[in-house]
Amino acid sequence: MKKLINDPADVVTEALSGIAAAHPDLRVDLDHKIVYRADAPVQGKVGLLSGGGSGHEPLHGGFVGPGMLDAACAGEVFTSPVPDQMLEATRGIDGGAGVLHIVKNYTGDVMNFEMAAELAAADTGVEVVSVVTNDDVAVQDSLYTAGRRGVGVTVLVEKLAGAAADEGRDLAGVAAVARRVNEAGRSMGVALTSCTVPAAGRPTFDLPEDEMEIGIGIHGEPGRRRVPLAPAREVAEMLVEPILADRDFTGDGGALLFVNGMGGTPLLELYVMYREVSRILAKAGVSVARSLVGPYITSLEMAGCSVTLLQLDDELLRLWDAPVRTPGMRWGA
Template sequence: MKKFMNEAGSLAADSLDGFVGAHDDLVAFGQDRKHVRRRVLSPGKVAIIAGGGAGHEPMHVGFIGKGMLDAACTGHVFTSPTPDQILGAIRETDNGAGVLLIVKNYDGDLMNFEMAAEMAVSDGGHRIETLIVNDDIAVERTARGTGRRGVAGTLVVEKIVGAAAEAGLDLFSLKAVGESAIAATRTMGVALKGATVPQTTRETFVLGETEMEVGVGIHGEPGRSRQDIADAATIASLICRQILDDLEPAQGQRILLFVNGLGATPPSELYLMFGLARRFFEAHGLVVCRKLVGTYATSLDMAGMSITVTLLDDASLGLWDAPVHSAALHW
């Protein structure tokens, strides 16, 4: 395995150091370098905080900025940030209007964000609400277990909620906006190669020359099924059909179509998949009125991609279109 790194254990910290240096007009380290926050906070605005393990960049640190996140907490590779990291971010960004935590639906993230929220309420009197993103349809809905994972659709939720916070909505109104965005969003991914974790120097799963992993997560987990690789049109149809069946949108429904690279997929292939997905959904009576293509929610160097669809109404469309200025999103 070849990687640009000093030591595996310091990769996340070294990467964050470079990120903050590259975007120091937008972001700064928080106290003790345990989180990254906006360089200039907005008085009177509800603070929006997200986070997760390293290895998913530019999510979440790349979304810190006007119109999106106020702070992000990064753990070690594929490891949740600790409660003290999250608590520090809450203390530094809460201007008195409260804090909304956006958490991907994984056990470690759920536990550590919940602990931090409890400490912030009991020790500091902060007002905290939490959104749990679970857009990944590759995981079946069950009465037991954590349930569906939070993956690339988290970006959509952070953008919509961030815009609403910038517009001055209060904490409880923001939570309602976020819950609506989560309910309207579905994602599914496929991989051609597993992620290579620095600490182990091994791929998280190994595929044969003619195999693909369908329904992968963003921590190198195996997917829902291992299948023979197919052409791009067949793969796009497979993913889009499952999203369509899960969402059950009405004819003429407006959607955001987001094609995301998982780390090692070139732009040419992502645009190819976008074109195929767009044709699929338009052939099924949907209106693709907003689009996003690129590498935003990664799994280290996994060769793969995901497709995310969000149902849009006038309100969510306006929030998606609202200005954003972060390292990874800017319009």
């Protein structure tokens, strides 16, 4: 295993310590493994909390800051955080307007966030609403999931619901935006290689030199099928076709096209993929109004990419363009 780490058991804590040192706008609770915006709680604003297993950076800790999340809980690599962390963070970001939990649809995450929401209601009186993302069209149920997995659209929910909270909307209003974004988004990914969880010390799965896995999960869980390596234009077809088969993206506001790197794929290749995907969309009558290209929800050093499409409208366009200031996504402020 070739990694720039010390003891595998300390990776998450040491990375959080690095985040604290690098970003004075953030405050990190190393004991609870929580990244907060330094000025949390923001009085009167709905607080946004997400979290999940580590190894998907910049998701979620890199999306903490004005315009996105108020806090993120980090689990061990590919392992859900626990309810105590979520409860502590929920308390820490409640500014009197309640807290939205943004939860990727994995069994552990959903269960732990549910327990945290119950504890918050019982112990603290903080109002909590949860929104579960489940945008991955690859598989229905999977190794760690009942129903579809939550993947790329989670990044977009965090941005768009974050902007809605900044506009002063109440908890029900912010949750409605988050649900609407999840409903309007679909994703599908491909892996060319596995990744290696530090504590395991060896690749999560074997993938022969001449094969790739279509519909891969962000923890390396199985996708739809293994196929021989193919040119980017064919890979793009394999990812986009199931997305377009699942939902219409020809609405008036245009679509947001998000080509995400899994961690080990160079930006050069992501732009080749962007080109291929945008050509397919043009033929299908889908107009791209906004774009996001880069590694935003990763699987350690896995080589591969995912494509997320989101149907936009005037409101979502405005929320997308609103200022954001986080380590992983930053503009206009």
